[in-house]
Amino acid sequence: MSAVAAAASSDLAPLPVFLIIDEFREAVVGDLPEDDLTGRLERRQYVIDRLKLDFSKDAARLAAQFATDGAVGDRLDAPTAGEWIRHNCKTTSSVAYDSINVGEQLHRLSKCADAVAAGEIGFAHLSVIARTAKALDGLRTEPAFAEDELLQRAKESSAGRLWHYCMRLRHALDPEGVAQEQRIAVEQRRLQFSVWDDGSVLVSGQLDPVGGAALRTALEPLAQPMGEGDDRCLERRQGDAIVELSLHSLDAGLVPQHASQRPHLQVTTTLETLQGFPGSPAADMEFSTPISAVTVQRLACDANVARVVFGPDSVVVDVGRAARVVSGSTRRALNVRDQHCRWPGCERTASWSAAHHVVHWTQGGRTDLSNLLLLCHRHHWMVHEGGWKLARSDDDRVLAIPPTYDYWRAPQLRLSSRE
Ligand SMILES: [Zn+2]
Ligand SMILES: [Zn+2]
Incomplete structure (x- = not known):
């Protein structure tokens, strides 16, 4: 019953x-x-x-x-x-x-x-x-x-x-x-940033249909799988794409000047950190928590560098003129030679790539064509922070060698998108 x-x-x-x-x-x-x-x-x-x-x-x-x-x-x-x-x-x-x-x-x-x-x-x-x-x-x-x-x-x-x-x-x-x-x-467009304990930035917001389509159209070509061994999921590729779009806008001077300054990422570091000496402090970056030496080295590969001398009590006593690490003429020659990112299978164009020093200039590497390679933002990151190594084959192709150690990777999110 x-x-x-x-x-x-x-x-x-x-x-x-x-x-x-x-x-x-x-x-x-x-x-x-x-x-x-x-x-x-x-x-x-x-x-x-x-x-x-x-x-x-x-x-x-x-x-x-x-x-x-x-x-x-x-x-x-x-x-x-x-x-x-x-x-x-x-x-x-x-x-x-x-x-x-x-x-x-x-x-x-x-x-x-x-x-x-x-x-x-x-x-x-x-x-x-x-x-x-x-x-x-x-x-x-x-x-x-x-x-x-x-x-x-x-x-x-x-x-x-x-x-x-x-x-x-x-x-x-x-x-x-x-x-x-x-x-x-x-009128209801909005974008909010909240910073987590580890400095990661949580992005949330809302766009109207046309604004959303503009963002998605801009990100879509940048979010395609690129180069050999790219197993990133869509959400990860979109995250990388919006960072790449921002970096490119800064590099290419597309962002309007503010207070007669061209907006750029500003990092303050000691020479020891730049050279990666054990025991050196993390570097300071505007809008970010302190960043690691390997990231400083990547950013310094292709940047304007100025010497700042601090006196007692952290007072700035002298600021040198900012000099471009890779001069304009060297960069133009590099663009003509490489044409695009040199990572195997990647064709991100020269203007979307950085000049990477095979032997870093802080380690005595020369800033000339024999020691430079074009790498897009993602592959530049993989070489500096991701543990990948680059080598040249006998016929002058660039080979990418994965890290030998098993480094932790974020679990990949797979979200279903609305129809
Ligand atoms: Zn580099
Ligand atoms: Zn690339």
Whole structure:
């Protein structure tokens, strides 16, 4: 005998809801074998969608109470129905407000609701259609909103494709509404940096569709796999790409001058650190925590260097003229000879590459063509900080030799991107 049946057939107190749910969860996939994973997933999602449909109806009823009775908010201690749902149903604002919207639009989406109940479309489809219905609400251009047509589209496509179709439809029916939404999206652009304990910078933000597309278009060619042995995942490549774009903008003088100074990375270091002597202190960099000697050496490979003499109490007593390590004429000759990054298989162009000293100038290496190689930002990093070695073959090809030690690597993130 099931617990549900017992509750229904006796005068005992109702069973706690979790007992009913446990029974129900079993029953949902009870007729499917354990190893029918796809069948079980489909069945469970169908049940979730049915529950979401019911949830949206009640959510809209609560929203209606908030709208018509000012005392409801005080009694429930929440400013809006969405806020109450977010907090008490332990969900996000977008889920809460989306549910309310679906519930509010159901009166004109009865065929779509039936299709969810029949398992013909998902709740995700219904949510897209409800958002479109709401957006077209004020237009009063009946029959602009054609439920039949959208339902047919929903049956034939993924929720992502349906969303795309709805955006196009909306623009056809309401171009000013779409333009206004995109205006607001531009006003909502933001970018935030927060610094973690180890100095890493957490980047978060929001861009409008066009701004986001500009960033992605700029990063996309830089985020392609490059050279032999590149096994970085997409997220890592995009992270490298935005650093590369920033470094290139600084190197190429593309960033507007500020206070008559060309913006550049500024590092202050001792000669001992630059030479990598044991016991030497870390170097200081503006906007960063102290950086290691190997990073200083990479940056110094192809940089302007000025001598700064500090007196007692760290007072600067003399600043020499900044001199370019690799002179303009040497760099031009190097660009002509190498043309692009010399890492095997990498073709990042000369203007996106640095002049690398095979034997570093702080170790007595000469700054002439015999001791210089073009390396792009990523491969320059791999040689200085990543432990890779470069060698020349007999026919003057450059060979990249991986580090012999097993250095720690960050676990690779694999995130699914939205359709
Ligand atoms: Zn270098
Ligand atoms: Zn390269």
